[in-house]
Amino acid sequence: MTASINPYFPILIAFVLGLLIAGGATAASFLLGPKKPNPAKLDVYECGVPVVGTARQRLSVKFYLTAILFILFDIETVFLYLWAVLFDELRWFGIIEVGLFVGTLVVGYIYILRRGALNWD
Amino acid sequence: MEGTVGVVTQFLDSNIGLVAALGKIALALVIALQVAPIMVWVERRQAAFIQRRIGPNRVGLFGFKLFGLGQPLADTIKLLFKEDFVPKQANKFFYILAPIVTAVIGLVAIQGIPLAKEIVVGGHTINMQPVNLNAGFLYLFAMSALGVYGVALAGWSSNNKYALLGGLRASAQMISYEIAMGLALLPMVFIYGTLDLQTMIAAQSDSLLFGVLPNWGIFLSPISFVIFVITMFAETNRLPFDLAEGEAELVAGFLVEYGSMRWSLFFLGEYAMMFTLSALTTCVFLGGYEIPWLSQTELVALLTPIFSAEPATWVASLIGLTVLLAKTAIFMFLFVQARFTLPRFRYDQLMRVGWVYLLPLALVNVVVLALIVGIMRLT
Numbered sequence: 001m002t003a004s005i006n007p008y009f010p011i012l013i014a015f016v017l018g019l020l021i022a023g024g025a026t027a028a029s030f031l032l033g034p035k036k037p038n039p040a041k042l043d044v045y046e047c048g049v050p051v052v053g054t055a056r057q058r059l060s061v062k063f064y065l066t067a068i069l070f071i072l073f074d075i076e077t078v079f080l081y082l083w084a085v086l087f088d089e090l091r092w093f094g095i096i097e098v099g100l101f102v103g104t105l106v107v108g109y110i111y112i113l114r115r116g117a118l119n120w121d
Numbered sequence: 122m123e124g125t126v127g128v129v130t131q132f133l134d135s136n137i138g139l140v141a142a143l144g145k146i147a148l149a150l151v152i153a154l155q156v157a158p159i160m161v162w163v164e165r166r167q168a169a170f171i172q173r174r175i176g177p178n179r180v181g182l183f184g185f186k187l188f189g190l191g192q193p194l195a196d197t198i199k200l201l202f203k204e205d206f207v208p209k210q211a212n213k214f215f216y217i218l219a220p221i222v223t224a225v226i227g228l229v230a231i232q233g234i235p236l237a238k239e240i241v242v243g244g245h246t247i248n249m250q251p252v253n254l255n256a257g258f259l260y261l262f263a264m265s266a267l268g269v270y271g272v273a274l275a276g277w278s279s280n281n282k283y284a285l286l287g288g289l290r291a292s293a294q295m296i297s298y299e300i301a302m303g304l305a306l307l308p309m310v311f312i313y314g315t316l317d318l319q320t321m322i323a324a325q326s327d328s329l330l331f332g333v334l335p336n337w338g339i340f341l342s343p344i345s346f347v348i349f350v351i352t353m354f355a356e357t358n359r360l361p362f363d364l365a366e367g368e369a370e371l372v373a374g375f376l377v378e379y380g381s382m383r384w385s386l387f388f389l390g391e392y393a394m395m396f397t398l399s400a401l402t403t404c405v406f407l408g409g410y411e412i413p414w415l416s417q418t419e420l421v422a423l424l425t426p427i428f429s430a431e432p433a434t435w436v437a438s439l440i441g442l443t444v445l446l447a448k449t450a451i452f453m454f455l456f457v458q459a460r461f462t463l464p465r466f467r468y469d470q471l472m473r474v475g476w477v478y479l480l481p482l483a484l485v486n487v488v489v490l491a492l493i494v495g496i497m498r499l500t
Contacts, residue, residue, distance in 0.1 A: 005138040018228035029382030070296040077303035087311035120469035
């Protein structure tokens with residue numbers, strides 16, 4: 001028996017407790033509330049107007065583009081975190097390397113900016 | 122009887138890690154679960170004052186009105202007894218799952234906040250961060266990123282055009298602002314040289330400029346602070362960035378098909394996330410649980426003659442927790458004040474602010490601070 005536990009173990013405890021609280025609240029509401037369904041209540045709510053078509057439609061490609069750009073720049077951010085932690089060890093070598101890396105990315109950023117990828121019309 | 126006490130003491134002694142972890146998680150959960158009802162009340166009262174109304178001031182407890190503090194309790198009971206139905210067109214499994222995901226992520230995320238300085242109980246030193254990782258910073262970051270799942274799932278599973286649009290907008294907005302958020306916090310990592318929030322707070326207990334200012338992150342990197350506060354609003358889908366809900370155009374966005382307790386679980390998650398991000402700002406930029414000009418170590422030394430050695434750390438921690446909550450409350454106040462003061466962005470403006478202004482600003486901030494810190498520390 002040691003005094004310390006795995007530092008990741010509390011996440012599991014919190015997750016289980018959170019699940020119990022959220023699931024419990026959902027279940028309690030399900031058990032306590034009335035059950036009087038009718039067709040109008042179960043229908044899609046679009047301000048009371050008869051529904052035209054379904055929600056499973058094609059979407060603007062802009063959302064896809066945003067997701068792709070997010071992956072690009074988020075990986076960049078995560079990569080920079082590694083350098084930030086080792087800032088003192090890597091010294092000027094790290095700063096210059098990161099400068100070059102960010103510089104390359106800025107070129108790409110200017111490209112997508114000029115091509116209008118960031119414009120929502 | 123004495124044997125039982127001995128067994129209990131021995132059990133506590135050998136399992137102190139587990140017992141302490143459970144206690145800390147319980148404390149954080151209590152805070153998270155209290156934030157939502159209190160904030161609902163604060164929000165309604167503050168909105169009323171801004172709009173020259175009175176707001177909820179009737180429902181009290183045991184015959185006392187208490188400025189209407191009983192209102193959230195009454196609301197919860199009402200929501201609990203509302204009909205709980207699944208619309209027939211919805212994808213049932215994900216429709217039920219989405220609010221649970223949001224609430225659980227909110228409740229798990231808050232565990233990464235260091236609530237107070239470590240306390241000493243029976244010779245064991247217990248730090249007051251429920252999930253005590255050496256990369257606690259990344260843990261909070263990851264959890265706030267997961268928040269997008271609940272919203273996206275809710276929007277898609279409702280199978281409603283408004284809900285789908287709201288969910289999509291929310292996801293696009295959250296991922297866009299996350300980059301600026303990450304880049305805004307990056308300089309703080311190399312300034313403090315750590316990813317551990319407790320070490321960061323300890324570094325902020327010093328003072329700057331011959332003791333005039335506390336050594337807070339806000340003075341070391343003010344631009345990071347500004348960017349982070351803006352992205353914090355966007356990440357939690359709060360006004361002026363609440364296009365996911367936009368009641369004027371999308372009715373209620375991803376929430377449109379939700380009701381009863383499921384609806385309030387979304388708010389539980391949202392308020393817990395707001396609190397977590399506010400507390401993170403406090404820890405990184407405003408010295409966390411440290412009182413300006415009086416570090417927790419000095420406070421313990423000051424209190425030791427009054428109480429004895431161990432209780433002194435408990436009292437100091439209690440003061441620290443109060444200080445942390447007070448500083449966090451400033452941001453919670455800001456959230457509500459902004460909601461009823463600022464108009465909503467248009468969607469193209471919103472994406473523009475994130476990608477065209479905040480992202481380059483954050484990048485420039487990183488590069489400039491890296492050069493400054495490099496010159497100051499490495500030459």
